[in-house]
Amino acid sequence: MKIFDSKSSKKISFNPLKEGKVSLYVCGMTVYDSCHIGHLRTFLSFDFIVKSFRALNYDVHYVRNITDVDDKIIAKAKSENTSPSAISEKYIQEMHDDFSSMSMLSPDVEPKVTEHMDSIISFIDDLISKNFAYTTKHGDVFFDVESFENYGELSNRNLKDMVSGSRIDIDDTKKNPADFALWKISSDEASWNSPWGKGRPGWHIECSAMSRDYLGKNFDIHGGGLDLKFPHHENENAQSKCNHDGLFANFWLHTGPLTIEEEKMSKSLGNFVTIKDILKKYHPEVIRFFLFSTHYRNPLNFSFHGLDESKKTLDKFYDALRKVDLSDTKNIPLDEGVIESLKDDFNSPKLISFLHKILDKLNKSFLNNKNESNSIADLLISSGSVMGLFQSKPDEYFKFISSEVLITEEEIEDLITERNLARNQKDFIKSDKIRDDLKAKGINLEDIGEKTIWKRVTLDE
């Protein structure tokens, strides 16, 4: 099994600390706003990574934290005249709803910062007593980057370059401009008592403390979006290694960046696409298919055109599955083609091209050997399962209703009945008109013998 270790920038053999087991910590959401497509890309990638490990018979312990203490949460609470906890509770609920709409698996543990304050404080206390951190005259606590000689090892930077690049905002209470806060004194609503005074932790320390609480000082994999590599992960790495005699995560996995219609996603550009936005229009499996078409490490450009194209491709798979009697589907072991893709740094595009090969076989079986169709369909369903594909019944998939739907299922069925009546009466002008009207609303009819089946298709502009 090979995985790409983002620290060494190399695809290397994955050897876990304990044979057959994987301990994984992923930095989760800061809960002050709705989850957007960039979050989805990151967390769905780790969903796939966990499912891949499990499919390869690893016993995975998956921890993904929730950052529920943050200046952005406090600012939002002020602007909405409510408490920080009301804001974080609202967005935790939203996140869980979004992720379950996408059929994502839940992490084994989902620790919150507010529930781990003792452990965070004792972590900071240890760093101070070992001289890796210091308090300022205001009571703030900073990590002393010069005390860790390998500072910069994760993101491949050196301290001198970092310092010369950060002249603009020098806090005169810090020993070095690159030192970062472990504890900030504050007296507002979101603050806790500590040996240094009332305040709250800096961002990075929470993950060092919570990963140790659930996975120990040394664990297998630390993951997150590439934007977290510096400074967040660099700082976690420094704190933990200093406090634990050089021990921390053995491998680092980072998911690639995402652009929206070729632009960086940002609030100021007004191009924020939330998970809810896309779920209004696309079946969750279409969104999965689109995201998995790009390898998790590569840059991904999100576009609605791309989603439409993914729907067309996924439709072809479901078109074929619809022709098979799936009432007797068998669970079969994963094919070597799937295993090979997973073991190659979770190569989802390679897995998708393998699915296309199975689809070709399935379509050929309809013409040549119908007896084989069922076993090929079983192979297709089992091979798509790690990515969460082909988990719907084909009829249900094609009937997926987007909130922009022009016509309901009931209306469609009524019109089909009306059309069949017209056809029986040889009123083909009427029956053709019904078919064309439905087509204009994105409904394609197909007559199979006496039966008429239908599906929703993407309307071409």
Ligand SMILES: [Zn+2]
């Ligand atoms: Zn983190």
